[in-house]
Amino acid sequence: MSLDKNAPAVILVEPQMGENIGAAARAMLNFGLTDMRIVNPRDGWPNERAVALASRADMVLENARVFDTVAEATEDLTHVYATTARPRDMIKHVATPAGAAKAMREMTAKEERAGILFGKESFGLSSDDISYADTIITVPLNPDFSSINLAQAVLLVAYEWFQAEDETLDLVLRNEERPANKKEMVALFDRIESALDARDYFEPIQDRRPVILKNMRNMFQRFGLMESDIRAFHGIIKGLTADKKEK
């Protein structure tokens, strides 16, 4: 993964706890963001509790820049998002984290810089802070329990940023193997059938024999057997059909 130098800035506005700044740095680096900006941190800067929490993401803290105001922290940006649950009485576009991530990817591709404001732990962003933003990001949350902490908000927004690039297919089969071919399938069916016949399994239900075998074939076809699965079944059948040991 390439760390894009035009990737969005994460702007923490008046953060209170060093631990949360450190955890935010980790969350950023997890998803390829490195430009941290801090507006007026309560406990000054640098902050050793932040460093303790950041672990290997300390490079994000080392490069973090501190500003006195939101206006100064966002000077070089072309689009600013404000994360808040409460748009209140202002008319502003509201995006989901996923929608904002998609838009920011497009900005980055055009070499425009975006930034995301995150408010202080106790009260979030003020309406004054929000007035510096173009667009609000609201994380969809259970309305009955909607408090997430600062680092979690950063995590979700950064995650969506990363996702918006990621081309990972939703479902891939981990696989250096090949699927079983039909010759192998039929050989397996034949072996089970012969083994059952050798033990007179169908004796009392002779009339249902064709239906049972057909159902069995259908069942195995549905499983998407790999070549290694065929070998595993031969092993199991060999084990199950061995003579029982007298103990």
Place this chain on the structure above:
Amino acid sequence: MSLDKNAPAVILVEPQMGENIGAAARAMLNFGLTDMRIVNPRDGWPNERAVALASRADMVLENARVFDTVAEATEDLTHVYATTARPRDMIKHVATPAGAAKAMREMTAKEERAGILFGKESFGLSSDDISYADTIITVPLNPDFSSINLAQAVLLVAYEWFQAEDETLDLVLRNEERPANKKEMVALFDRIESALDARDYFEPIQDRRPVILKNMRNMFQRFGLMESDIRAFHGIIKGLTADKKEK
């Protein structure tokens, strides 16, 4: 938002820090999940550090159930996910959190229960734990900095679950059958294992016994067995283990 009683269970396997259990409870409730299960917590249960961190999500902890094994914790579930970054040498479907969330919404709509395994902080899930799962969830992460903590992993998976809510419409298939639950799966494994043991199958390869059994569990998990398939396999095993007739 309605809390769906068939929503997925979050299963913490051998969690070490009470704080992380509490934070996981918060992350769950933020996104509408309430069924927490804990396998063999390091510091016992209840855990007051978990309660301190959970804040208003303490109801999730109060209703949490504790189990001795992954097998017991997943008995009533029909589809189990394992969150891990490292699928290593096993053949299993791998989903993103978003892909898994979509699939779980479909399951819930059919009144099937899913669950998600999260490993301990230090090592994540063991390959043995993973062998009880149908599908792996891997969070896409910056490959150069890919460590996220337990509560963050829960947060991301729960977030995607909540996000997927609106996407499920009429994908529900008419289906008289139901998927096998894990109790039925484990009973099948036990039967095969006992039958193989009774025939000294593992005698010459005693050291490989655990690996062979784990691979067998992984193979069967991948097939998406229905309850009727379980019965079919019991029938086949009964037939194969009968005494061979003299002709």
